[in-house]
Structures are given as structure tokens and as C-alpha cells.
Amino acid sequence: MRRIHLSRAEIGEVEERYVLDALRSGWIAPLGPHVDAFEAEIAGRCGVAGALALSSGTAALHLALLDAGAGPGTVVPVSTLTFAASVNAVAYTGAQPVLIDAQESDGNLDVDLVLEAVDTLRGEGAVVPVVVAVDLFGRCADYSRLEPGLAERGVKLVEDAAEALGASHGGRPAGGFGRSAALSFNGNKILTTSGGGMLLSNDEALLARGRYLATQARQPVPWYEHTEVGFNYRMSNILAALGRGQLERLDDMIARRREIRDLYDKHLTGVSGIRVLGRGGTDRDEDDNCWLTTIVVEGPDRDPTEHQTVADSIVGALNTAEIEARHVWKPMHLQPVHRHHRAFLTGASERLFERGVTLPSGVGLTDADVLRVIDAVTAHLEGVR
């Protein structure tokens, strides 16, 4: 049986055309016209003044945090339910990450909790320059409440929009919130350059300083002159060309992921014992980019202690059926590398980790593939009921 993958990159004829152009143009030594054009196109798409193409989303977060004043002697509240990069980038700066729990409905940052954390930390005399909010699985955090709450407190916001290109919140595109935002174009993200990222901001000075730091902090003189330690963080012209090809197809790719989400929703919402993350109740997901669809095992018809066993067994059963499925991000406060950090917790992210299963969501899936996944999930649930 053909294996169904979680989120495979689809590279088409448009991408081939762009990359070939980059190769033939002679712009191999890393920067070039595709980098400038890719930056302008993404900035336009995300409704920000400018963008800086980088080697990874992690690099973008690192530069965003340095700009926002994260460093030794400061503390930075950050979502605990995320990929390690969000918290690693805080650690690179020498700041202390403080891990903040999620809201149960969609796994995004618990806004009341993070504001309470800022007040508590400040009350203890800590310096809290910035908060990092992650847009989980392609859905924006609740910026309608987070932005004013942080502004009131004079705390900056960095948006980790690595998973959220093409999503929006309250009519504003992901990547446009906060003082700056980071995108990722890693291999399984909704738009890929095989590896890459971008720093977005409305502040030209921030971007200019980021550009300088990302090119080894080289001074603008005719020889190699450096007055501080920089980084090698720029994106190459060839990868930017690939990104431009992908960007031409972004709307189609999001539309396909949404169809896949709708198909899962149609067949799995209402199945007793599970819900589709971010769907149902008062939740809306029309603003998601639908990067990954996740189901959560729950319901009163089962002892809560069994939810995790059931989620584990779904992942196992799908893998046996040649279907790649994954657990939700393991929260950072449970990770050996980050568990010593201070945390403000409600239990929500742990429950989502224990009970969540991320289903195949790539644009290359056919409806028949998705139905095969749905059948495997429902058949397995019948068996364990």
C-alpha cells in the first residue's frame, strides 16, 4: 500500500522555471535579484513595510529577539506548546525563557495567563522586554486581546508566524502582528524553500540592523571590517527563486489544505470521542491556512486517563496502515532541555500533547487518501470503544 505522508512538499513546473532562471542567471554567490523580489513579494502578502530573507525561521526569531531587547538579565515569556525553535531562539540571546500554557480550544497562547505572567514577573522585579506568541498549526494567536494587553504594559510582541503564512486574524495577515514576525520556509511548512525563513517588520531600521547582523556584521567599507560579532544568516538567490515559485501557488495550496480540513471535519466532527482542533463550538477557522489538521481525543464516554492511550493507539494504528500521523508538539516545559525554566501552566498543553493526533494534511493528498485516513481512524475508534 502506498504510504501517506504527513505534509510533503509539492514542487511543480513553476518552481522549476524559477530555479532554472536563478541557476542560468549566474547569481549563485548567495544574494541576488530573486532574494530582493522574494522579500518584496512576501512583505506585500503579509501587509508589512519590509522583509529580510534568511537561512531559517530560527534565525529570524533570533534577530527579532535581539532587536526587542532580549538578552542576559531579561526574561521572555513564550508559548510552551510549540516547536523547540521558538524557545531555543530565546536561549540564544542569553535571556531566560518563561514557558506559558495554551488555551484548550486551539492550542494557541493563553492570553490571560501570559498577561498575568508579565505582571507577576515584573512585580518580582524582572525585566520583561518582549513576549513571543506562536501561531500554532497555521492559526493566529488571539492578537485582538494580546496586542492591546501587551501595549498597555509596554511589552513588545514578536510573532512566531513560522507555521502561519497565509493565515489571518481580524482581517490582518499573519506576519503583520507585533514589532516583528518570523516566517519559516522549512521542508514541511506550507511554503518551502527547502530551508529558509524571513523576518518581517514595519520598522525599516530594525530590518536594516537585521540585514547587517545577518551578513557577519560587515561594515560598509571596501575591505572586510567588523566591529561586532555577526551571523551568517542570509538566504541564497537559488532558494529565494524556489520560494517565489511556491508563492505563486500559495493560494492554491491553502485552498487544497482547506478542502482536506473540510473533509476531515465533515467525517470526523460528531464522531464520539474526538474533536477537530480549532473546530466546533464557537471556534472558527476560516482564517487558518489549514497547514496541519489535528484531532483531539476527548469526551465523557471515556475515563480521562484513557485519552492518552487512545491517542497513542491511533498513531500506532495509522502507522501500521502506512499512514504517517504524529503527536502534537511535546510542550517545552516537558522537554529535558527546557524543563528547568519557569513556567505558568494550566495543564491545557499537556492535555493536548497527550490527546492530540496530527493527521496527513499535505497538498499532494487526493480525496481518496484523506478518506483512507478517515476510515482508518473511525475503524480504530470502533475497535477501542
Ligand SMILES: *Cc1c(COP(=O)(O)O)cnc(C)c1O
Ligand atoms: C518550523 C518552526 C520554526 C523554525 O523554523 P526553521 O525554519 O525550521 O528554523 C519556529 N517556530 C515554529 C513554531 C515552527 O513550527
